[in-house]
Amino acid sequence: MRLRNLPILLAALGWAAGSSILFRGGTIIAFDKGTESLQVIRNGSVLVTDDRIVSVSGSAPRNIPAQTEVIDIAGKILAPGQVNTHLHGWQTAFKTLASNTSLVEYFSRYGEFAAAGLLTPEDVYIGELAGLFESLNGGVTTILDHAHHTWSNATAQAGLVASIDSGARVFWAYAFHNITTITPNFLVPEQLGNFRDLVKNAPLKGSPTEVGVAYDAFGPNPNVGEVNAIISLAKELNASVITTHSLQGAWGIDNSPENLNTLGILNISIPIVLSHASFLTATGAQLLRSTNQYISITPESEFHYGHTHPHSHLIQDQSSLGVDTHFTFSSDILTQTRLWLQSVRRRLYSEVLGRWEVPDNNPMSVNQAFLLATRHGGLALRRDDLGVIAPGAKADLVVWDAASSPAMLGWNDPVAAVVLHASVADVEAVLVDGRWKKRGGRLVGGVKIDYYGDVQKRFLASAKRIQNKLIETPSVFPRAGDVWAPSGFPVADALTVDTLRGPGDGYGETFLAAQ
Template identity: 30%
Template sequence: MTKYLLKGATIATCIQGSKDARVHKADVLIEGNIITRIEENIAPASGVEVIDCHNKWITPGFVDTHRHVFMTVLRANHCDWLLTEYLVKMSWSVQGSLTPEEVGIGQLAGCLDALHNGVTTILDHYHAALTPAHADAALKATVESGARVIWAPARQSQPTEIFPLEFGKEAETAAWQRKKLAEWGSNGGNLRPDGRVTLGLGYDVISNGPVSAHQEFLAYARANNVKIFTAHVVQGPTILRWRDAGVLGPDVVFSHCNVLAERTAPDDEMWKALKDSGAAIGATPEDELGMAHGNPVEHEALKRGVKCGLGIDCTSANSGDIFTQMRTGLQWARAHDHERIRLNKVTPPFHNKYNSVDAFRLGTLGGAEALNLAHLIGSVEVGKRADLVIFDADSVNLGGADDPIAGVVFHASSEDVDTVFVDGEIVKKDGKLVRDWAPVAKELRKMADAIRKRWPADVLEARWKKWYDANGAPDLTSI
């Protein structure tokens, strides 16, 4: 059993069962994959590797509740696109041409990108399960990466034509995905022997076909050990569809949920459905604000007691870290609150309504709660798994800061992440990934260049214009 003693650190963590955070000096003992002691002045014992953490901060590993990991192979391709434009150009065009090798390298690079940024847990909505080979390639890379992942292949097929939009392989795809779901769930839903990768399911098709078919399939998935279900909600009634079908529960995470932004009534039926069922939100404020989803809702969710965490969404369009999500969401919530105060000519508050602890909680324990993993991860507490991030508090970005929570939320970046543990294993050390990044980068570049050559920007723009001229923008009220 590998043992580590982290000596002399400042620990910053939210505490399970509390809205508060705790910052204190202590040593942390890790035995195997478990945090076994958090005390001052723990004496080093034989067989324990000591890591000097003086002038360092220890936080929980960050939790990402909505990411499309494979899209790292398309990095920087979609940064200026609207969501509607993305659907036509990427989801209905580029995605269908990707090879298993391309999604595989995107998956591996995306998981390593997360680890580099201190993101130790990911809910991966994997919507490129085009064939069994594509699914197997992505799963293999996920397991190999060392990240903690709920891998959620999507129950959907790729369009066979977009002028008009047709899904000619739906029956065939549904059949093999159903069969593979039983295979993946056969070991209790554990896709890696140590349980670090578990089975989820992306399910965006609930508006298609009879309700009874969805009830049957979701029951089948639950019987085959799917741990988490995830679905996109932008401006549509998806939450109520799940509720009315009787399939909404605490194992469901809805990404975005921008439709809730202006639903302010205390007993609003969508908010109530989430709270009553225990379902959660995976908010992605950077992406939502940039691609015209609508306004973010994570801080409203906190206020209402609805489970909520943060996420990246598309790594092809957004940063791969939770730091950006924490500060973007927090500052937007503050700005929106200030705007309402000015418009309504209300007396300004004595303090900001939302603070650094709120954002930090969303990025750590809040995400763990959303994924039903708070008993294992999300805070630095005895008995929990050793998913930890060690920050260099003397770095250029953090030097001189005495509040690690505000420091992490407002000033930190990947360069300040010194060490990352996942399940007691060191995956980043001395500021560098343990896994050799150079060959991954080489293969990533090769695959990315091939995709861009296959889909030149002018070809994609022409497809988008053709669609827009014929149909207008896709209707987000259906999503």
């Protein structure tokens, strides 16, 4: 390559050494780290140089670098990128197959152990890539991916490479789990070596992708030697995060703060994110606060699958928001934010109404919901520079088309406009690390990645094969009267509702067909 062509290539990729972008004339949802609160700046400006926000002000900054790209955002809203602290990106190909599934069926059909052997490395790569582009399209710039597609060296590598290629800020957490459902088995001792090799050899330099660890056997009956080996390697390789599914109560998949504290790892230097934290105890909440560890509330998942969140509204000071299985519902954090906000309001209103009294205040604010979707995601990852618009923060930004959107037309409060009225369709542009990922309402893939051609074509071929295989395979999972193995509690039927009057089954059917 001739040196004089290098700037052209870098520009095509969405960045250039020393490149600057000035957003001016719009409304900025900034963050004041001194007061720990949102700061709305009208007719403001944000200057980005390389991957960082240089200045945030109510007027145009002085000393703008030469050749700065100036973006007029008059009438629009500039907000920080949303942070998703729980996702399984590789599952994208399962979309619409599980619209009415339960969690017991999920584990038996769509989860990490059931899917082992079903997806090739190519399936993992293209599914992960398509899922991450879907996230970027919705204004999600940071994703903590609980990557339990680690069934082999090849499938593990495929997901990591897809994360890097996506250009999203991915905390890719390698899942350690003993895979015995396929031949050859893939066990934790071998996975330790695989993880070390991946971290050593992956092209992570210059990418916003970082590596972490996922593990779901911290308790109630952990293999202490296995746990110690994983945590030791995580420390050695400077893993950015450790994450685990925590479903206490009748589910029996505890991985609770108490479990981690007993193992002596709740207060290590690596941040730990407990996904769901269903049936978190008061003691567990105290432990989270004392060690500054966070949970990831995934509202739509917990509604859909029924593992619920009975106490999460009481620990929002140590909470962030996630999506979980985006193949069953929304992939954007905006939807999760709105669902969580209104569910908390309903719960706390009901407590007053249950006493035959009338509430005179709103229990949860829109500001709090916005912070859970942005700032708190960064705090969960111990990254003070994520989820905020402030000098020195990462240039992960979303432009909301509040100027012409029918849904947002007439807005006054920009935070309320985003949380309560916007949709994914209103995301006009997205930047990660100061590089365009969506612009003019369309995803920007760059030189290597053409989303509207190659990615879509490859993904559809992969999804068709996977979906046909699953449609042709009967679903077998525990039914009423059986025992739920992880906890020993009985499985029972939930009451179903009916939309038909009189006799008949109004539950309906799913409309799936092999193609």
